[in-house]
Amino acid sequence: MTPARNQLCPCGSGKRFKHCCGRPVTAAPAARAAVSASVAAPGAMPVVTAPDPRLVGALVSLVHHGHLQEAEQRVSALLRTQPAEGVLWKVLSVALMRQGKDALPALRRAAELLPQDAEAHANLGSALHTRGQWDAALGSLRHSLTLQPRNPEALVEAGDAQRALGSPREAIILYQEALRLDSRRAEAHNNLGNAFLDLNQPGEAARCYRATLALQPDDALVLCNLGNALRQTGEVGEAMTCTQRAIALAPALSMAHNNLGLLLAARAQRAAAVASYREALRLNPGYVEALNNLGNVLRELGERREALALYQRAVQVDPSRADSHCNLGYALLDARRTTEAVASFRSALNLQATSVPVYLGLAAALRVQGLPAEAEASCQSALAAEPRSAGALSLLGELRADRGQFAEAQELFERAILVDPDFAPAYGGIAAHRRMRRSDTAWHEGTRRLLARPLPLSEEIHLRYALGKYFDDVGEYDEAFSSYQAANELTKRYGTSYDRARLTQLVDRIIGVCNAAFVREARPRSCASELPVFIIGMPRSGTSLTEQILASHPSVFGAGEVRFWDRAFATLAKPGPQSDDTSQAVAGMARDYLERVSAQAGAALRITDKMPANFLYAGLMHAAFPRARIIHMQRHPLDTCLSAYFQNFFNVSPYANDLDNLAHYYGEYLRITEHWRAMLPAATLLEIPYEALVADQEGWTRRMLDFVGLPWEPKCLDFHQTDRVVITASKWQVRQPISAASAGRWRNYEKHLAPLQQLLNPGAPH
Numbered sequence: 001m002t003p004a005r006n007q008l009c010p011c012g013s014g015k016r017f018k019h020c021c022g023r024p025v026t027a028a029p030a031a032r033a034a035v036s037a038s039v040a041a042p043g044a045m046p047v048v049t050a051p052d053p054r055l056v057g058a059l060v061s062l063v064h065h066g067h068l069q070e071a072e073q074r075v076s077a078l079l080r081t082q083p084a085e086g087v088l089w090k091v092l093s094v095a096l097m098r099q100g101k102d103a104l105p106a107l108r109r110a111a112e113l114l115p116q117d118a119e120a121h122a123n124l125g126s127a128l129h130t131r132g133q134w135d136a137a138l139g140s141l142r143h144s145l146t147l148q149p150r151n152p153e154a155l156v157e158a159g160d161a162q163r164a165l166g167s168p169r170e171a172i173i174l175y176q177e178a179l180r181l182d183s184r185r186a187e188a189h190n191n192l193g194n195a196f197l198d199l200n201q202p203g204e205a206a207r208c209y210r211a212t213l214a215l216q217p218d219d220a221l222v223l224c225n226l227g228n229a230l231r232q233t234g235e236v237g238e239a240m241t242c243t244q245r246a247i248a249l250a251p252a253l254s255m256a257h258n259n260l261g262l263l264l265a266a267r268a269q270r271a272a273a274v275a276s277y278r279e280a281l282r283l284n285p286g287y288v289e290a291l292n293n294l295g296n297v298l299r300e301l302g303e304r305r306e307a308l309a310l311y312q313r314a315v316q317v318d319p320s321r322a323d324s325h326c327n328l329g330y331a332l333l334d335a336r337r338t339t340e341a342v343a344s345f346r347s348a349l350n351l352q353a354t355s356v357p358v359y360l361g362l363a364a365a366l367r368v369q370g371l372p373a374e375a376e377a378s379c380q381s382a383l384a385a386e387p388r389s390a391g392a393l394s395l396l397g398e399l400r401a402d403r404g405q406f407a408e409a410q411e412l413f414e415r416a417i418l419v420d421p422d423f424a425p426a427y428g429g430i431a432a433h434r435r436m437r438r439s440d441t442a443w444h445e446g447t448r449r450l451l452a453r454p455l456p457l458s459e460e461i462h463l464r465y466a467l468g469k470y471f472d473d474v475g476e477y478d479e480a481f482s483s484y485q486a487a488n489e490l491t492k493r494y495g496t497s498y499d500r501a502r503l504t505q506l507v508d509r510i511i512g513v514c515n516a517a518f519v520r521e522a523r524p525r526s527c528a529s530e531l532p533v534f535i536i537g538m539p540r541s542g543t544s545l546t547e548q549i550l551a552s553h554p555s556v557f558g559a560g561e562v563r564f565w566d567r568a569f570a571t572l573a574k575p576g577p578q579s580d581d582t583s584q585a586v587a588g589m590a591r592d593y594l595e596r597v598s599a600q601a602g603a604a605l606r607i608t609d610k611m612p613a614n615f616l617y618a619g620l621m622h623a624a625f626p627r628a629r630i631i632h633m634q635r636h637p638l639d640t641c642l643s644a645y646f647q648n649f650f651n652v653s654p655y656a657n658d659l660d661n662l663a664h665y666y667g668e669y670l671r672i673t674e675h676w677r678a679m680l681p682a683a684t685l686l687e688i689p690y691e692a693l694v695a696d697q698e699g700w701t702r703r704m705l706d707f708v709g710l711p712w713e714p715k716c717l718d719f720h721q722t723d724r725v726v727i728t729a730s731k732w733q734v735r736q737p738i739s740a741a742s743a744g745r746w747r748n749y750e751k752h753l754a755p756l757q758q759l760l761n762p763g764a765p766h
Contacts, residue, residue, distance in 0.1 A: 051078065051085055059091045063098070071095040086113030090120050103127060111140065118148035122157075129157045134164045152178040156188050159195070168198035186215040190222055193229065202232035220250035224259050231263060239263055254284035258293060265297050268454035273297050286317045292327055300456035302493045304334050322352035329361045333368070336652060341365040356382045360391050367399065370560060370600075375399060390420035394429055401433045404723065409433055417446070424450055424459040431466035436473040444470060461490045465648040472646070477748045484646050485752075488658065494651040498661045507616070507668050511675050513573055514619030518582065519679070522623040525583040527590035530627045532597065533708050535610040536618060537633035538669055539653065540643035542690040545719075546633055547610040549701055552722040553713045557604035559597050564609075565617040568593075572620070590624040606708055615669060618676040622684055629708045630680070632673065635690035637666055637759035638746035659755035666759055691743045 055078075062071035075092040082088060089110035096103035107124040114120045125140030138161040144154050159174035175192035178185055193208030209226035216222060223246035230239035240263050246256040261276035277294035280287055295310035308331040314324035329344035345362035348355060359382035366375035376399050382392040397412030410433065416426035427447050436443070447463055447470075455463070464487035471480035533550065535543045551558030568589045597607050614621065618630055641663070644656040651657070655665040676685065686707045693700045701716050715722070746753060 051082065051088060056087055056091070059088075063091060063095050066098075068095045068099045072099070084113060086110050086117065086120070089113060090117070090123070093123060097123070097127065104131075111143075116147060118144045118151065118154075121147070122151060122154045125154065125161075126157055129160060132164070134161045137161045138165065150181055152182040152185050152188065155181070156185065156191060159188075160191060163191070163195050163198060168195040171195045172199075184215055186212050186219075186222075189215070190225060193225060197229060197232075202229040205229040206233060218249055220246040220253050220256060223249070224253070224256050227259055227263070231266065236263060236266065252283055254280040254287050254290065257283065258287065258290045261290070261293055261297070265293070270297050270301055270454075274301075288314050288318050288321060288324065291317070292324055295327055295331070299331065299334070300458070302457040302495065304331065304494060307331050308335060320351060322348040322355060322358065325351065326355065326358045326361060329358070329365065333361065333365050334650075336368075338365050338368045342369065354385045356386045356389050356392065359385065360389075360395055363395055363399075367395075367402070372399060372402060388419045390416040390423040390426065393419065394423060394426045397426070397429050401429070406433050421446065422450060424455065424463050428462045428466040431469045436470040438474050440470070457490060457493060461487050461648065464490065465646075468646060481749055481752045487648065488645060488656075491648075491651050491657045492654075496651045496654045498655040498658065498665070500661065500664050503655075503665065503668050507672050509573055510569065510616060510619070510672065513569075514617075514623065514679075516679055519619065519623045519626075521582040522586040523583070523626065525587035526626050527587065527594070527624060528627055529590075529594060529625060530629075530709060531594065531601075531605070531607050532621075532625050532628040533606050533608045534614055534618070534621055534628060534630045535608055535633065536615040536630060537612055538615070538635070538640045538644070538666065539612045539649075539656070540647060541612065541635040541640050542633040542688075542693065543610040543612050545690075545693070546631060546688070546704070547608045548722065549697075549716050549719045550606070550608050550704060550708070552716045552719040553606075553705065553710055554715070555605040555710055555713075556708075557601040557607045559601070559607050559609050561611040562593075562597055562609045563611065564593055564596065565611075565614055565620060569617055569620055586620075586624050589620075593624065606710065615673055615676075618673075618685070619679055622680055626684075628684075630685050631704065631707070632685060632687045633690055634687060636743070636746065638753060638756050639690075639743065641666055641756050641759070642746045642749060642753065643742075659753065663755050663758060694743060 059071055059075055062068075062074070072092060072095045075088050075095065079085070079088050079092065086109075089106050093103045093106035093110050096106055104124075104127055107120075107127050110117075110120045111124045121140045121144035125137045125144060128134075128137035128140060131137075138158060141154050141158040141161065145151060145158060148154070155174045155178035159171040159178070162168070162174060163171035172192060172195045175188050175195060178188040179192070182188070189208050189212040193205040193212070196202070196205040196208060206226060206229040209222055209229060212222045213219065213226065223242045227239040227242035227246065230236070230242065240260075243256055243260045243263060246253060247260065250256065257276050257280035261273040261280065264270075264273035264276060274294065274297055277290050277297065280290040281294065284290070291310045291314040295307040295314070298304075298310070299307040308328070311324060311328035311331050314321070315328055318324065325344045325348035329341045329348065332338075332341035332344060342362065342365045345358055345365060348358040349362070352358065359378050363375045363378035363382070366372075366378060376396070379392055379396045379399060382389055383396070386392065393412050393416040397409040397416070400406075400412060401409035410430060413426040413429040416423050427443065427450070430443060447467055451460065451463055451467070464483050468480045468483035468487060471477070471483060533556075535546050535550075537543050547558045547560070550556045572585055572589075597609065601607050615632070618632075621628065621630065641659070644653075645659060645662060647656065649656050655661040686704065688700060688704070698717060702712060705712060705716065746756075
């Protein structure tokens with residue numbers, strides 16, 4: 001039997017999804033297809049000529065002795081003259097079933113003509129059961145059991161149908177009745193175990209599987225089912241023994257290799273688990289459980305691209321599985337394909353409306369999309385389904401921190417750790433949103449304890465960055481650098497590497513395309529709007545602080561980091577014939593951009609876009625919006641690069657994971673910004689030294705407001721009290737009063753920064 005959607009998978013995942021990797025034991029089709037010499041009961045449809053009982057007996061004898069083709073031929077001949085004789089259809093249906101032929105029309109006809117024949121309805125129910133037509137099968141089997149209640153075979157198959165339809169409790173009653181009638185019925189013991197697993201009762205399930213093995217000690221499928229149940233009860237050693245014995249008995253049993261992978265993954269033996277899952281897929285390429293399980297362990301190892309491809313295959317093989325859509329959503333979120341991730345999570349919710357992992361994935365994706373209210377609603381749905389979910393508590397803490405509610409966030413992170421002391425993201429959340437102290441001994445010990453064991457790559461990276469932050473805050477700078485360096489080296493294992501030549505070529509192409517002539521060509525149809533204010537600069541150069549100051553003005557809406565201009569330039573610079581001239585293309589970009597950023601801006605007179613990497617596209621932005629203002633944040637190069645190196649960018653910015661690459665990236669940043677200085681009108685660009693801003697906040701704030709054409713607003717000086725959502729890495733810093741403490745921070749790490757020293761001499765080659 002293949003269970004239907006919304007059932008618990010006996011693979012031991014604890015999830016309820018279609019096509020469980022555990023298998024029920026069923027009797028052979030030949031044993032299920034019963035036929036007797038009984039004739040139509042009174043009340044059946046009239047026949048033209050009643051068959052001779054001796055003839056019927058002879059036909060039944062042919063079937064029982066395996067002369068199936070002869071029986072088929074003789075019955076078919078009789079039906080030409082007696083087409084309404086139910087018993088003949090019944091004999092024909094069984095002969096066809098036992099030959100593996102399509103017997104369903106004959107079975108339906110027999111049941112129609114013999115409404116009081118329990119056997120005929122049981123045979124039809126059995127055939128529908130084999131085809132997975134559960135509703136129809138249950139109807140026929142119930143009819144049969146009404147006529148003949150003491151039929152263990154029909155009881156078992158009715159139980160299978162109930163379980164497949166999501167009613168394991170009703171299935172248990174039927175299996176138990178079958179066993180009361182026949183205690184040696186192995187399939188009833190096994191399938192009863194599966195129903196107990198559906199109800200998350202692995203101990204009861206294991207008892208049932210042991211009873212099955214007492215009758216069938218060398219059944220590899222039942223050994224796999226017992227291994228699953230034992231893994232869920234924590235008896236991992238015996239579970240491993242059962243699974244390995246199953247493989248020894250049936251080396252080609254893909255389910256056993258998949259289950260071995262689950263056991264190895266539970267022991268953090270991820271490389272060995274990968275090998276087991278790959279073997280399961282070699283034996284059965286369409287094995288959805290193995291596709292998902294292999295994707296999960298590869299994702300833990302940082303092999304995100306292959307994991308994404310595996311989840312996509314799983315969805316293609318069976319689109320009705322919520323777990324596959326959920327896994328795909330997380331992989332798409334890893335790849336920053338947020339819109340697609342949201343669609344995958346919504347597909348999963350349509351299939352399973354109470355899944356905590358799906359709600360949390362959707363909340364995380366909506367948060368990245370800048371939809372905090374929707375993200376919190378999804379997170380609250382997860383908590384409603386599982387109030388003690390550490391993941392939901394921790395994510396809710398991040399959402400609170402995005403709003404500057406750091407005390408509430410800390411409480412939520414601490415609650416998450418109380419629920420699950422091994423939940424790594426909560427430790428990272430605590431470190432990210434306040435200054436750590438030497439008195440944080442419990443936090444420090446918990447982090448060290450977790451790092452002493454094998455962790456998924458993302459969790460180890462997260463904790464190493466958090467530990468670096470702790471040591472930096474308490475002034476142990478060598479320990480801090482060591483932790484950050486370990487985090488960056490681990491991040492490289494994600495496989496996304498920085499291509500220096502590619503960035504150099506991109507900067508060359510931008511300089512070649514976005515020149516003074518390009519701006520002149522775009523001018524006839526450029527947008528006259530003064531709405532956008534672009535804040536550019538290297539990451540960690542003060543762009544978030546600048547936006548927070550400006551967004552404290554009642555006439556300014558802070559849009560955060562808007563991903564737009566990189567794709568716009570890629571479209572503009574695409575090789576080949578262009579359908580539009582330059583002015584038309586740039587005008588289209590301006591319309592698309594305004595439509596995107598204006599959606600949530602209300603009546604704001606200015607909208608800030610603080611995507612730092614827009615320093616690459618300042619000329620294109622000016623061509624589209626010649627009256628827009630561009631604020632360029634500058635910070636000491638070593639402070640800037642060190643801060644980037646200390647930040648977990650989740651491998652989205654791979655240049656930041658290596659000091660030599662950071663030096664190269666910074667050199668290209670200097671080259672392109674020098675080009676814009678020479679090309680852009682002076683009134684378009686305001687360059688602000690970060691150190692000057694923190695030293696004279698009011699003076700530079702007045703200059704910024706005057707530059708963007710807005711009146712003075714005292715609230716801008718109290719920017720840290722402004723109630724708005726900030727999801728960048730600097731969300732804690734921008735909620736603190738302005739401070740010069742971070743200026744010159746690089747001196748604490750000077751001995752580690754040899755690759756960056758060249759940046760102190762801008763004329764030197766990079």
